[in-house]
Amino acid sequence: MRTHTLTRAAGDIRSVCRAACVADAARWMASLAAHLPECATSGSLAPADKAWAGTGARFRTPTGALVSLPADYTAGAREMYCRNVYLRTGLIMPAANGWVVDLGANRGLFSVWAAVTGAAVVAVEAQQGFAPLIRHLAAYNGVADRVHVETAMAGGVTLSGAAVGVLASDSLWAGSSHGLPARPGGISMPELMLKYDIARVGLLKVDIEGGEFALFGAGEDLHWLSRVDQMVLEVHGQHGDVASMVGRLRDAGFGVDLRDDAGDRVTVRSERLAYAYCAR
Numbered sequence: 146m147r148t149h150t151l152t153r154a155a156g157d158i159r160s161v162c163r164a165a166c167v168a169d170a171a172r173w174m175a176s177l178a179a180h181l182p183e184c185a186t187s188g189s190l191a192p193a194d195k196a197w198a199g200t201g202a203r204f205r206t207p208t209g210a211l212v213s214l215p216a217d218y219t220a221g222a223r224e225m226y227c228r229n230v231y232l233r234t235g236l237i238m239p240a241a242n243g244w245v246v247d248l249g250a251n252r253g254l255f256s257v258w259a260a261v262t263g264a265a266v267v268a269v270e271a272q273q274g275f276a277p278l279i280r281h282l283a284a285y286n287g288v289a290d291r292v293h294v295e296t297a298m299a300g301g302v303t304l305s306g307a308a309v310g311v312l313a314s315d316s317l318w319a320g321s322s323h324g325l326p327a328r329p330g331g332i333s334m335p336e337l338m339l340k341y342d343i344a345r346v347g348l349l350k351v352d353i354e355g356g357e358f359a360l361f362g363a364g365e366d367l368h369w370l371s372r373v374d375q376m377v378l379e380v381h382g383q384h385g386d387v388a389s390m391v392g393r394l395r396d397a398g399f400g401v402d403l404r405d406d407a408g409d410r411v412t413v414r415s416e417r418l419a420y421a422y423c424a425r
Contacts, residue, residue, distance in 0.1 A: 153407050157190055160227035169202035194223055208238045210261040215285055218252055225254050231350060231377045234402050234422040239264040239347030248299040249352035253279035260288035267341055269295045274323030293341060297332040299353050334369045351378040358385025361393055370397040376423040388413045391421065399423040
């Protein structure tokens with residue numbers, strides 16, 4: 146493993162010990178020891194994550210909230226709760242009476258974290274098969290009343306009519322893991338905010354696999370951004386013009402901090418760009 150990879154791995158190991166509850170961290174460390182050759186060969190700690198897959202785990206999140214994951218929900222847990230990829234530049238998770246909109250909610254790990262912290266959440270996920278999983282995780286953590294699940298496309302064909310993102314075409318949709326044969330309709334942010342009577346979005350999380358370039362497209366009316374305080378985007382640069390999108394976000398009044406997967410600051414042209422953290 147290269148020096149950079151080793152440094153990152155050491156940081157990830159420390160983060161697991163800090164965030165995972167004691168028994169779960171111990172189980173992960175034992176799995177790391179058992180899979181060390183595999184981790185070294187792949188340059189990833191993912192093989193160690195297998196320790197949590199069949200039994201679940203509990204995490205003390207960076208906001209201090211305790212989130213419990215049942216078996217088969219732990220994919221992405223280390224990235225989210227231990228490495229803190231969504232809040233690591235100082236973004237704040239809204240607490241009581243704040244709204245979080247989670248575009249691309251997947252199984253709901255981020256949505257439930259927000260709800261356990263105290264926020265009201267709209268979890269938007271295009272793949273219909275994830276909806277019951279999100280609801281189950283919310284109920285498992287006692288926050289079902291604070292997580293509203295919306296099955297809809299939040300980017301790509303829903304906004305500008307452009308087929309943008311990995312789920313934007315019928316052929317790509319057919320290969321999705323949890324999508325039913327018919328793709329759901331789309332919903333715009335103004336429609337979403339009206340439906341749930343959201344005056345302000347405290348935090349908007351966007352992970353819609355390239356659909357961000359349609360969501361913040363040049364042809365879109367972005368007046369709704371004036372009612373958003375913070376955003377974090379996973380950026381999929383192969384699907385659009387990153388510089389133009391970042392420029393529109395800055396024109397809307399956001400400071401935009403661009404980082405790679407390891408958390409290092411990068412430029413808008415960098416091939417390592419993975420996240421955009423936006424705050425006023």
